[in-house]
Amino acid sequence: MSTEDRPEVPQTRAEARAAREAAEREAAEAAVPSVPVAPEGEWLRLPAIVQPVSSSTASQAPLNDAHQKAQQQESPQAEPPQAEPSRADPRGSQDDPQPKGSPDRRFLYTILAVVAVLVVVVGALGAVSLFQGPRVSQVQVDTAEAIDVSGSRVILTANQSLQEIDESQVTVDPAVPFTVDAAGRSIGIRFTVPLDDATEYTVRVDGVTGVGGGPASDLSTAFTTPAAKIFLLNRSDEDDSIFRTDLGGENAVPVFTHPRINDYRSTSTRLVVAVEDEDGSRILVMDHDGENVRELTLPGDGYVSSVQVSERGGLVGYTYSDRELTEDTGRASVLVTQSLSGDDEPHIIEVGDAEASVAEWQFVPDSAAVLFIDFASTLSLDDRSGDEGAQNMGIAMRLLGISRGTYTAIVQRADGATVELNLADGSETPLAASEPDFGPATTIAPYPGGTLRHVVSRDENGLPTGQAIIRVDDDGEATSLFDVDSGNAILQACPSPSGQYVAVTVAPNLVENRYDDMLVPLPRTLQTHLIDLRSGEEMVVLTGFDASWCQMAPRF
Template identity: 60%
Template sequence: MSTDEPPVPRTRAEMRAAREAAAREAEAREAEAREAEAREAEAGEAEAGEAEAREAAAREAEAREADVTSRGSLSEDGAADRDDTHGVPPDAAPSPEPRVYSPPPPATTDRPTPAEAPPRNRRFLVALGAVLGILVLVGAGLGFVSLTQGPRITEVQVNPEQAIETSGSRVILTTNQALSAIDESQVTVEPAVPFTLDAAGRGVGIRFTVPLDDATEYTVRIADATGAGGGPSTTLTTSFTTPSSSIFLLRRDADGDDTIFRTDLTGENAVPVYAADKINDFRATSTQLVVSVEEDEGSKLLVMKRDGSDPRELKLPGDGYVGAIQVSDRGGYVGYSYSDRELSDTEGRASVLVTQSLSGDDDPVVTEVGGKEANIFVWQFVPDSSAVLFIDFDGALSLVDRSTDAGVQSLGLATTIQGISRGTYTAIVERLDGSVVELNLTDGSEQPLAASNPDYGTATTITPYPGGTLRHVVARDENGIPSGQAIITVDDEGTAIPLVEVGPTDSILQACASPSGQYAAVVIAPDLTDNPYDRMLLPLPEKMETHLLDLRTGDEIVALTGFDASWCQTAPQF
């Protein structure tokens, strides 16, 4: 009989202790795996896949160990039960029924495994590639549309309010692509108005050489415009509407303050903008008013906004008097005739021409001829420039431009300057022999001013405007006494039409046209026998009316009290 001891079965307490030890060991391994995962996550996304693989391996090992432990425990439990209950030796015990073990599912985490999803940097690259692909498709689509539809306007720049007051305003078109060369023949403006063209790249600039009509819709078309890279042609079209005109007038009051007011062309919305005891003269630019105020010690020259606010005084050459104010809107200058208050045969300046900046940043400049201050009989700013045309007391006609160093240019002898056309640099001048000529200020050439048809005789004043002239003519009886006066419109072809006529008791003091030649302002002093002159530096009848007329139809619009319309380049002269 063998003396070997049979295997001693473990008690239930021993088996439970073994199972608990195995569980603690598994939990420790799992905790270690989680800590490793956290360290690897902090190291970066690039190592995430490796940490997850280690975690999966740890769980799989745990599951296998748990399976082994479970199987051993089941066998030992069965033997112990049989021993405790029946006292059967182990070798005599029947084999237990086979049991199927299902390992517990692996613990889930928020992070997908490497087999489930790509790393984050790979997802970013995919998204970036998709966005770039969409942009390429959109760009290709837009390019295709441009090639199939031709150029289009993307932006229009225009200042309609400025366009009715000054020449040289622009419409600037910007297109979606660079354009091939554009000729002026491709451009039309309706209603027709003269213009110049400046086009380059994606921009097309159309400069109007004369002011535009008010309350009018203008349409600009550029036919057969093509892209610089080819493709179909198209017609570029844009429209804009100019605002209604307004006008400034001066109303003198013998018993109170003189007032400058602004009104529309109906006369129903007059608004006073500046008042003073004695306003001698004023002029208006597109942004400012220049006002000459008469005081006992002399004149003051004020510059202010168009609503009369923020007045500031300009420095004068001395203590004296200012007259014949004019402004150069484009050059930013004011000009005037100046005389010292204290004059004698040997001292003091009389009727010298002074120009200075409207900003007041410079000192007044007295015009000189041959190194000496010149006494000026009559003068005018050349429209759309800073040049001055003047006649001195010797009858010499000269031109000087503040913006250049060319000096004074001599243009012969003359008795008066009737006017200077906007946009043409052409002056209407009366020579010493009485002939009236059109003088080209750029080259000095001249030609006789054509007579009107019918011929109304010699005009006392001639005021040019775009498309024609306003001519003031006086009818006289056989004794040479005035029997009536009239303002005649004469177009560029010479056709003359009477616009305003008055009898011998009234007098026409001034006539001027709106900047575009759409309207006319005619100043009439009624009933001269009962209309005394005031005692201002520029003496005028106390009662004056400004008649506004439509030059296209000849119809009168309204008659307003006042004179010195802001459309006029100069004040009335006597």
């Protein structure tokens, strides 16, 4: 009998349960896919994950009705299996549409968000500018130049074009005279006098509005000027030297030495030095540290003195005399000007088509003009920036000083009267006497706010009993600032550019103070007293003379 013909043997309940569990295990194992292993050195490319097959749907051997009925009676009715979510191929399909969270779509959303933020920011800034008014976007100022020369500027640049600015809208603290030049977005404040050193200045422009209207605003800036430094000349039995120092005198540094330094002057960036040797004089131009020395061409072989510089005109001037002089040949004390850069030939000043020999001369501050008195006592003005030549300003015996920023000279006329001469139109007014009156001045040095006057006190016989420097304010109030006893001499008083300080050169103990053998002889021992011009207090005494604040070298 074959096995197919054998009758089915009834199973017990336990046997039916075991058969059922075995069938379920076989179905579950068949539903788990095998994991492929990639060969060494190659990436494994996985196929799409196959949806798992529920054990309830796996193929099983058929059971007879009796067995099925027995199984149903043994266990409660099972819930139908829940289908698992399908898992897409992580690499995607070329035929399928782009998934909702794809990188390209996220990048597009990011760009749109950034653009939206920028639109909001620009709109907000525009609204803020409409409600805030103009603001300062840039400030330009050269603080080092501001303490050395007049005419320096601070420029405020706004973030928009501005309506017209009136000078009454501008204030400067501490107060200094200024002019205003405004156009477009820029407001330029020009200081007509040099500024004090080591001082904080605040510039404010009130009620500024844009050309398109809107609210007004106040523009302001603050800056601090640097501490001042000066140069002094010191002569010795060995080499002469020009040194630079602070106003305390503790950091003196020699910048140039030579066996015989006759004279020198300083600009904001350069030194101009006249030296002597066996063949005559030479003029050297160099940096403040004594580097990059170059020599200027002179009119011939001779000697120079009274060296001066025009910062604004870029010129050096001096009196020149030929080394070989006779009654009929040679030039004596002619006035010469030439460019500081040395790119031109020296030019001799003429009066009436003849080279003029001059007794005194000065550059007019903040210009390229020279004011001089020739040996015929004719006062002349020659603007070297033009071609008009020398203009006759009358007869004068002394040239006492020229004010900064005002184009006004103080001269002594032939009748002995001291007047203030307007060099622009030739008008003049008597120099007001001081209160109290300390007597006639031998020299007058103007500064912003007043003048320094060198006076000599005498006894009833006319003999000198002492000398003093008198400070006279613009309102005429006079104060004795510095004095020396008989036997000492004041050679020169030079205010700093802003009138903050004064350098007074003194020759002490004249009886024992022998003279040098230079072209312009001076006592060998000279001292410079630095004084605070506002308080009158003496700050320090330095060895040397011819402070760089002075327009010319001292004479004795």
